[in-house]
Amino acid sequence: MAEPTYEITGAVERFDERDTVFAREALVPGSANEKIYHETNPHLRDIDLRLGRFITDKLDRSGPTWGRTYYQTVFGALAHLAMPGCVDGQPSPGRMDLTPARAARMVKSLxxxxxxxxxxxxxxxxEWVYSHRGARPFFKTEEPNLPLFEGMPETYTGRLYGDVIELTHRHAVAMGFAQNLDILKAGPSEVSDLEVGRVYAKSALVACQVAAFIRSLGYAARAHHVRSYCVLAVPVAVDAGLGELARSGHLLHKICGLNLRLSCVTTDLPLEHDAPVDIGVQEFCERCVKCARTCPAGAIPDGRKTVVRGVRKWQMDAEKCLMYWSRVGAACLVCQLVCPWTKAPSLLHNTVAHFASKAPWxxxxxxxxxxxxxxxxxxxxxxPDWMGG
Ligand code: SF4
Ligand code: SF4
Incomplete structure (x- = not known):
């Protein structure tokens, strides 16, 4: 069986979701969680308060702007797909008998x-499961909301900030969703935010649907998406053979390049695994630094890999990246768009990508x-003309 191309150098420490920049930017100044977090991490207090401006501007109720309007259009509705009854639930009684090969074919095709x-x-x-919950939304109650949400599923973990995440599923279905490159290239702006959110919403809905399908077959399954990840989506996708971990920190897929938003479903349904792929990305990225030299925030390293929590990789600086988003008021996608692998599929692009994967030198x-x-x-x-902003 082929091995993933990331390099494990020792014991891999599970990552605490509270340490992600997206959890830190959402800490409400003066709240109990903010105080506790910054008592333990006083060196992050100032930067976290500055990071928070990105999200507080999006949620500002002082009046409509195109940024807030488009953010609410796609990310507002998406938050509802994080409900415990959407991402998780009890499996149906009884179990459909399927071979792992057939079950994997069905689930991927679906x-x-x-x-x-x-x-x-x-x-x-x-090692790819977060150790603790850090990102919103959190759930305090187990309110019934029949027929869609029958209370907190027994298997649901990570209800509240700081809760330990327990996930014992043995298999993961990783999925990638491509964005419209023409619209993304109008960014960073409220317009590119709209496209990012559109695709994240689709990825979340499909993850919830695939998880519901598996539970209906009688097996435990949980959806993981942008509003409810319990796992690190990139290494899970690498292990599922979707691509390799690139210099920019994204998954690099042979045809889509860095242009994929990821969601996944973890499950105990026995599934035949795909082999991880080696498409030459490690050597290619070693020689190509286009994302690093183009990043407006200088957040992507142009040198060698370093060891981070037991994995040797290029470590992008998420704080510098998010500070830049905060300055421009929108998610930046420059690294994804300039990568030579990121192109819309075409005969020419597919041929060049195939050649690059065989000849990264x-x-x-x-x-x-x-x-x-x-x-x-x-x-x-x-x-496009019809868009505001
Ligand atoms: S999203 Fe923009 S700021 Fe962040 S790493 Fe990529 S190019 Fe740099
Ligand atoms: S731009 Fe170059 S270095 Fe960056 S991820 Fe793409 S191939 Fe790798």
């Missing part, structure tokens, strides 16, 4: 039918060609 552009199955390694020439045809720097385009 995911694609429902809207995933790519889907794969791999093991759920305990040719990265220098391929990046030069990419610079010539698509630009050495990122150039923002105008948005």
């Amino acid at each position: 995911a694609r039918y429902l809207g995933a552009d790519v889907a794969g199955v791999g093991p759920l390694k305990p 040719a990265a220098g020439a391929l990046v030069l060609a990419d610079d010539l045809f698509f630009g050495r720097t990122y150039k923002r385009r105008s948005k």
